Amino acid sequence: MLLEQNLITADMQKHSLTFWWPAECWVSVFNKLIRRYKYLEKGFEDEVKKLLLFLKGFSESERNKLAMLTGVLLANGTLNASILNSLYNENLVKEGVSAAFAVKLFKSWINEKDINAVASSLRKVSMDNRLMELFPANKQSVEHFTKYFTEAGLKELSEYVRNQQTIGARKELQKELQEQMSRGDPFKDIILYVKEEMKKNNIPEPVVIGIIWSSVMSTVEWNKKEELVAEQAIKHLKQYSPLLAAFTTQGQSELTLLLKIQEYCYDNIHFMKAFQKIVVLFYKAEVLSEEPILKWYKDAHVAKGKSVFLEQMKKFVEWLKNAEEESESEAEEGD
Numbered sequence: 001m002l003l004e005q006n007l008i009t010a011d012m013q014k015h016s017l018t019f020w021w022p023a024e025c026w027v028s029v030f031n032k033l034i035r036r037y038k039y040l041e042k043g044f045e046d047e048v049k050k051l052l053l054f055l056k057g058f059s060e061s062e063r064n065k066l067a068m069l070t071g072v073l074l075a076n077g078t079l080n081a082s083i084l085n086s087l088y089n090e091n092l093v094k095e096g097v098s099a100a101f102a103v104k105l106f107k108s109w110i111n112e113k114d115i116n117a118v119a120s121s122l123r124k125v126s127m128d129n130r131l132m133e134l135f136p137a138n139k140q141s142v143e144h145f146t147k148y149f150t151e152a153g154l155k156e157l158s159e160y161v162r163n164q165q166t167i168g169a170r171k172e173l174q175k176e177l178q179e180q181m182s183r184g185d186p187f188k189d190i191i192l193y194v195k196e197e198m199k200k201n202n203i204p205e206p207v208v209i210g211i212i213w214s215s216v217m218s219t220v221e222w223n224k225k226e227e228l229v230a231e232q233a234i235k236h237l238k239q240y241s242p243l244l245a246a247f248t249t250q251g252q253s254e255l256t257l258l259l260k261i262q263e264y265c266y267d268n269i270h271f272m273k274a275f276q277k278i279v280v281l282f283y284k285a286e287v288l289s290e291e292p293i294l295k296w297y298k299d300a301h302v303a304k305g306k307s308v309f310l311e312q313m314k315k316f317v318e319w320l321k322n323a324e325e326e327s328e329s330e331a332e333e334g335d
Contacts, residue, residue, distance in 0.1 A: 045083060048073075052086035055097050067101045071108025074121065082125045088133050099134045103152045115156040129168060131161050169201035170211060177215040191246045206256040209247045213260045216240045222270065230274035234281055241285035254292035255300055257282070262296075266305035275305075276312035290320050 048070065055063055073079040087098040109118055122128040132140040135148075142165045146158040173194070180190050198208055220236055223229045237244075248254045261278055265271040282288040292300075297310065297317045 049083050049086045064104050067104030068108040071105045072112055075109050075112030081121045102134050106157055115160055173197050174211045174215055181219045187243045205247055205250055205253045209253045209257050210260050226270045229270045230277055233274050241287055245287045248287050251292050254288050258296045275309045
């Protein structure tokens with residue numbers, strides 16, 4: 001330990017180190033020391049964690065300098081993002097010190113790298129979903145976080161946290177949906193729950209229909225025989241048609257469902273011949289309507305299995321077009 005202190009002191013004296021140095025100079029010194037004496041790395045992180053725990057002992061100016069320095073050290077990999085755990089200290093959070101410090105730190109960090117690099121570092125230490133803990137419990141909301149950090153000039157961080165919360169809410173929705181379906185809960189209860197979650201987490205209907213489709217298809221152990229799986233799928237999906245119909249009230253939701261069906265049938269080889277039967281079932285059950293089906297057929301489909309599925313749908317689409325033309329003729333005659 002004495003040798004370590006002597007080495008640090010010698011290096012500091014060599015560089016005429018003063019506390020008024022800009023952050024870049026401090027970073028240069030710390031990097032040189034740690035590269036030269038690798039065993040200092042862990043000790044340095046521990047010391048920074050302790051410093052962050054006692055932020056109230058610094059003046060605002062000193063805290064700002066320390067925040068900017070810490071951001072640069074995080075950006076160049078000298079420090080691990082796990083040091084941010086110290087900012088979740090109850091007293092620091094309660095008095096607003098943690099959030100204010102985080103603003104300067106993240107500005108410095110993002111300025112050196114970008115939000116994607118910052119997000120990657122946070123994910124590695126499982127801190128990507130903990131940023132709202134920088135605020136007291138009564139202020140831990142996406143709205144408050146977004147307002148605070150956007151006003152501080154960190155819109156990209158606000159958007160990142162909002163996206164993280166949305167992803168988390170969608171995963172939780174799918175998990176709960178699967179549990180409700182497994183229990184055999186009434187569709188009216190499931191629909192009510194989903195609509196409440198949509199409103200609470202601002203999840204659009206096209207996203208929700210994709211989640212419901214995935215949940216519905218995951219509740220069954222599908223037959224391995226291609227000639228039997230189509231019959232099994234039709235029986236299963238007919239049962240869930242009322243649930244799916246409740247969340248295809250928009251054309252975009254219907255298109256999303258069509259694309260989900262296409263991708264599922266392509267990714268699960270036994271369903272390749274079932275695509276047209278599923279679409280026709282949903283048309284008859286009023287889950288899907290003419291216009292989205294025709295749009296999907298014309299130009300909204302994806303490349304996966306395109307030729308196979310378009311060929312399957314050819315006759316049905318022709319029938320839809322003829323039915324549409326007949327309806328238009330009858331309407332004109334009525335006028």
